[in-house]
Amino acid sequence: MDKIKNLFQDDLKAVALGIEFIKDDLEIQGAEVTQLDWQPPASGDSHLIELLDKLDEPENQDKINKANEEAIERILNSQPILVGYDQAINVIPGMKKNLILHAGPPIAWENMNGAMRGAVTGAIVFEGLAENIEEAEKVAASGKVEFAPCHEHDAVGSMAGVTSASMYVHIVENKVYGNVAYTNLSEQLSKILRFGANDQSVIDRLNWMRDVLGPMLRDAMKFCSEGIDLRLLLSKALHMGDEAHNRNVAGTTLLIQALTPYIVQTDWSKEDQKEVFDFVLSSDYFSGPTWMALAKCSLDAAHGVKNSTIVTTMCRNGYEFGIRVSGMSGNTWFTGPAQEVIGPLFAGYKREDSGLDIGDSAITETFGVGGFAMATAPAIVPLVGGTVADAMNVTEEMKDITTTKNPNVTIPVLNFMGIPTGIDIRKVIKLNKLPTINTAIAHKDAGIGMIGAGITHPPFEAFKDALEAFAETLTGAK
Amino acid sequence: MSIRAKIKKNTYLDSISLMSISTQANNIEHVKQAMIGMGTDMNKEVIENVGMTVDEIKKATTGDLIIVIQTDKEDQLDAAMEEVEKLFIRKEDKSETKEKTYNSISSAVEDVDSNIAVISVNGLYAAREAREALNNDLHVMLFSDNVSIEDEVELKKLAHEKGLLMMGPDCGTAIINNTGLCFANKVRKGNIGIVGASGTGSQELSVRIHDFGYGISQLIGTGGRDLSKEVNGIMMVDGIRALEEAPDTEVIVLISKPPEKEVEKKVLKEVNKSKKPVVIWFLGGDEESIQASKGHYAKGSKEAAIKAVVLAGADEDSLNKHSLNLPLIKEVQKKLKPEQKYIRGLFTGGTLCDEAMLAAKEYYEDMYSNISKDEKYQLEDSGKSFHHTFIDFGSDEYTDGKPHPMIDPSARIDRFMEEAADPKVGVILLDFVLGYGSHEDPVGAMVPAIKEAKEKAKAEGRHLEIIGYVLGTDEDRQNLKAQNDKLDSLGVTLSSSSQNLGLLARGFVNKEENNG
Numbered sequence: 001m002d003k004i005k006n007l008f009q010d011d012l013k014a015v016a017l018g019i020e021f022i023k024d025d026l027e028i029q030g031a032e033v034t035q036l037d038w039q040p041p042a043s044g045d046s047h048l049i050e051l052l053d054k055l056d057e058p059e060n061q062d063k064i065n066k067a068n069e070e071a072i073e074r075i076l077n078s079q080p081i082l083v084g085y086d087q088a089i090n091v092i093p094g095m096k097k098n099l100i101l102h103a104g105p106p107i108a109w110e111n112m113n114g115a116m117r118g119a120v121t122g123a124i125v126f127e128g129l130a131e132n133i134e135e136a137e138k139v140a141a142s143g144k145v146e147f148a149p150c151h152e153h154d155a156v157g158s159m160a161g162v163t164s165a166s167m168y169v170h171i172v173e174n175k176v177y178g179n180v181a182y183t184n185l186s187e188q189l190s191k192i193l194r195f196g197a198n199d200q201s202v203i204d205r206l207n208w209m210r211d212v213l214g215p216m217l218r219d220a221m222k223f224c225s226e227g228i229d230l231r232l233l234l235s236k237a238l239h240m241g242d243e244a245h246n247r248n249v250a251g252t253t254l255l256i257q258a259l260t261p262y263i264v265q266t267d268w269s270k271e272d273q274k275e276v277f278d279f280v281l282s283s284d285y286f287s288g289p290t291w292m293a294l295a296k297c298s299l300d301a302a303h304g305v306k307n308s309t310i311v312t313t314m315c316r317n318g319y320e321f322g323i324r325v326s327g328m329s330g331n332t333w334f335t336g337p338a339q340e341v342i343g344p345l346f347a348g349y350k351r352e353d354s355g356l357d358i359g360d361s362a363i364t365e366t367f368g369v370g371g372f373a374m375a376t377a378p379a380i381v382p383l384v385g386g387t388v389a390d391a392m393n394v395t396e397e398m399k400d401i402t403t404t405k406n407p408n409v410t411i412p413v414l415n416f417m418g419i420p421t422g423i424d425i426r427k428v429i430k431l432n433k434l435p436t437i438n439t440a441i442a443h444k445d446a447g448i449g450m451i452g453a454g455i456t457h458p459p460f461e462a463f464k465d466a467l468e469a470f471a472e473t474l475t476g477a478k
Numbered sequence: 479m480s481i482r483a484k485i486k487k488n489t490y491l492d493s494i495s496l497m498s499i500s501t502q503a504n505n506i507e508h509v510k511q512a513m514i515g516m517g518t519d520m521n522k523e524v525i526e527n528v529g530m531t532v533d534e535i536k537k538a539t540t541g542d543l544i545i546v547i548q549t550d551k552e553d554q555l556d557a558a559m560e561e562v563e564k565l566f567i568r569k570e571d572k573s574e575t576k577e578k579t580y581n582s583i584s585s586a587v588e589d590v591d592s593n594i595a596v597i598s599v600n601g602l603y604a605a606r607e608a609r610e611a612l613n614n615d616l617h618v619m620l621f622s623d624n625v626s627i628e629d630e631v632e633l634k635k636l637a638h639e640k641g642l643l644m645m646g647p648d649c650g651t652a653i654i655n656n657t658g659l660c661f662a663n664k665v666r667k668g669n670i671g672i673v674g675a676s677g678t679g680s681q682e683l684s685v686r687i688h689d690f691g692y693g694i695s696q697l698i699g700t701g702g703r704d705l706s707k708e709v710n711g712i713m714m715v716d717g718i719r720a721l722e723e724a725p726d727t728e729v730i731v732l733i734s735k736p737p738e739k740e741v742e743k744k745v746l747k748e749v750n751k752s753k754k755p756v757v758i759w760f761l762g763g764d765e766e767s768i769q770a771s772k773g774h775y776a777k778g779s780k781e782a783a784i785k786a787v788v789l790a791g792a793d794e795d796s797l798n799k800h801s802l803n804l805p806l807i808k809e810v811q812k813k814l815k816p817e818q819k820y821i822r823g824l825f826t827g828g829t830l831c832d833e834a835m836l837a838a839k840e841y842y843e844d845m846y847s848n849i850s851k852d853e854k855y856q857l858e859d860s861g862k863s864f865h866h867t868f869i870d871f872g873s874d875e876y877t878d879g880k881p882h883p884m885i886d887p888s889a890r891i892d893r894f895m896e897e898a899a900d901p902k903v904g905v906i907l908l909d910f911v912l913g914y915g916s917h918e919d920p921v922g923a924m925v926p927a928i929k930e931a932k933e934k935a936k937a938e939g940r941h942l943e944i945i946g947y948v949l950g951t952d953e954d955r956q957n958l959k960a961q962n963d964k965l966d967s968l969g970v971t972l973s974s975s976s977q978n979l980g981l982l983a984r985g986f987v988n989k990e991e992n993n994g
Contacts, residue, residue, distance in 0.1 A: 015594070021915060040600065041603060041606065344501040345501050347528060380494045385498070396578065399585060452501075
């Protein structure tokens with residue numbers, strides 16, 4: 001009764017949903033009213049509503065909420081440390097000479113789009129498994145090389161995400177939970193393998209990265225016994241205006257600042273070092289993959305918590321968008337068609353030239369940065385095609401589909417609010433509100449490269465399928 | 479093909495803004511291709527790749543901004559370049575202060591201090607929203623109907639456990655802290671608290687109490703099914719307890735249709751425990767059991783209001799009770815022809831319909847209605863009147879997919895014209911509900927029809943008696959007096975209360991001289 005007593009003694013402060021005049025009349029009387037921008041749950045899909053209701057039953061809700069608490073705790077408590085660099089074949093579990101890892105959920109050669117095919121064939125040539133691109137296409141189609149998602153090998157890869165045996169990768173170790181995540185090195189610039197380009201200049205650069213950049217970073221990190229605390233750098237980068245997916249100006253500066261004292265201790269010549277520093281300087285994206293590995297490292301620690309509805313992976317292969325949910329352990333993928341990315345394009349390219357959404361980089365949004373931290377990167381609002389207020393709104397909206405705010409990674413302009421963390425498939429379905437992903441745009445054809453950047457969303461189907469499968473696992477309801 | 483480049487020396491723009499401007503530039507009329515970027519080697523290379531390099535571009539440094547466009551014809555370049563330049567002008571952003579919007583109750587309460595949720599969404603979705611509100615410790619006013627009784631029981635149990643108000647589903651009226659929710663009248667604040675399972679009944683009581691110079695502390699709505707066997711009066715009992723503890727409430731009034739016997743027992747037990755006087759108006763309720771519970775029995779709405787204000791401190795003798803105008807009854811009786819013997823009541827308020835019908839029923843057996851509990855007196859076709867007929871236009875068959883007649887009074891106009899043309903009809907009853915939520919001029923909406931009907935009847939040499947009752951206060955925005963004046967000017971007889979409405983009607987068509 002105390003709550004009723006309090007109501008009777010307080011001013012009326014209402015949340016209103018539905019008929020507009022009810023709100024108007026309350027306001028006329030001087031009551032404070034917050035009118036919701038309300039829509040029927042799951043857009044009124046009665047089957048999904050039934051499943052949501054089932055999951056909302058107190059007993060089920062209890063189980064889910066407890067599991068989600070644990071999953072969230074694991075994401076927040078993770079401490080991803082950059083401990084070194086090495087060749088994929090030496091460190092990535094299950095890596096072998098004829099294995100090509102790629103971005104997104106599993107995909108067969110015949111379904112790969114232009115950018116993915118360009119990257120795969122480029123990597124086959126780079127690994128010496130074919131003489132030229134033409135031959136590489138035959139090799140790729142022959143079954144002599146195997147394909148697997150980076151995600152199924154503790155790795156992530158930006159754009160096509162193609163990672164082959166001799167490429168150098170970051171090694172990011174979770175100091176709290178012990179798991180390790182890998183990702184390859186940024187190729188900088190725009191005409192690069194991960195965007196589907198594969199001419200000699202691309203292969204030459206990959207060779208240099210294998211022969212100079214990679215080994216130099218590997219050697220440098222041997223002088224850094226503690227490793228580099230990536231979350232600390234990420235938090236600083238967000239305070240400096242990065243959202244750590246499409247804007248990495250600050251992060252790259254911080255990362256090279258952290259690496260330099262060790263690079264200069266190596267036996268590599270000044271000329272080689274200068275070349276490496278020039279390479280880093282040539283693009284702000286240098287640290288982009290690093291934040292992906294950080295996110296992967298934290299989210300993998302939260303994968304496989306029974307009964308949890310938290311999304312631990314979002315990724316795309318240019319053909320399909322795939323998600324994984326903590327409560328459905330292992331490589332249980334839920335997919336839907338990859339979507340178009342809308343945003344500004346480089347000169348000479350048109351919307352029709354865009355390849356569909358591709359890359360493991362949506363792991364950053366899964367963690368709570370990228371599109372989710374749009375508010376902290378007003379410098380890149382042209383991507384959302386609007387105003388700074390629109391950018392703020394994107395972050396605000398992502399609060400609705402996430403579970404908590406990460407106190408370790410904050411957004412100063414939103415009063416140091418933590419980044420929205422822990423996408424809950426129930427909330428996505430209920431509000432019919434999809435995650436916002438900042439990303440780059442690759443040309444739809446092989447051999448060209450990056451042509452722009454923009455915004456996209458996952459397909460609703462992936463979340464719908466995940467919810468249905470989850471509900472069936474938990475309650476037996478179909 | 480014509481190409482023009484423009485170099486802006488020492489001008490910096492970030493790459494994403496430049497990409498965005500480039501993309502827009504490519505959409506300008508006559509522009510075949512456009513590239514805008516800083517003079518970096520990479521950009522120069524891109525420009526070269528698309529075949530737009532001119533000499534000035536080669537000289538540009540990384541601190542210079544390059545604009546280069548290509549058009550079909552030379553004479554298109556000037557206009558195109560001018561349009562490109564416009565893209566650099568930033569519109570001042572006025573949207574910064576735009577109000578934050580929320581999609582869900584949970585996200586709203588996280589930011590905004592709130593204590594009640596007022597829910598009026600489609601009934602299919604209403605229960606889950608109400609549950610979310612309760613789980614966020616909000617009191618709930620659930621206006622939506624079509625919520626299952628199972629959901630209602632679950633919601634009310636949850637609210638009871640949490641010590642929250644769960645008003646509804648299908649709760650049309652409440653007044654909390656002198657603020658009307660949904661359909662409510664502007665009444666004085668006072669020391670009388672109401673718990674009502676009937677929306678228009680609660681409105682009528684609050685208005686009568688206001689009219690007698692007293693006021694309302696709280697009006698807690700319960701929804702129409704609260705006193706059913708399944709719901710078992712959870713909200714009414716909690717409402718009584720809440721008012722019992724509220725220091726500014728001195729008298730409690732309960733309104734409902736007759737409850738289930740077991741539920742009535744439970745409610746009356748609570749009444750018996752109350753230290754405050756409780757007036758009970760259960761339409762057609764049992765006087766004896768109410769008296770036995772120490773409750774003050776009221777047969778009609780006005781009687782309930784009188785008892786309440788007297789218990790609240792009024793001097794009964796000084797109240798203007800608006801007693802029935804007996805000479806008027808005689809007068810109307812004389813005007814009506816012998817065959818004009820039927821009452822037709824066309825109501826927008828359910829309880830107003832019920833109360834008038836109950837009064838008339840004491841005189842006449844043959845009372846038919848679309849809301850009759852007795853199957854024998856259910857209209858076969860609610861579209862066709864039979865003998866004495868009372869229609870509640872707020873009933874489901876009239877509101878399915880349409881606004882409530884209190885908001886949109888047009889639904890009953892056609893029916894009114896039909897009844898007015900029926901030579902067997904002696905009197906037509908019309909209610910007009912004012913207040914928050916209601917039509918801005920309910921009488922006005924009916925005026926043309928009343929005029930026409932009166933004229934037609936006159937031409938046919940018959941008196942058409944219409945009694946209008948306007949439920950409202952002098953403080954309602956539609957203004958009680960203005961509404962009554964409109965009716966009066968049309969020759970409509972005014973009733974001063976819901977209770978009198980039925981009493982007048984039954985008298986008007988009474989052919990036995992001694993009654994009235």
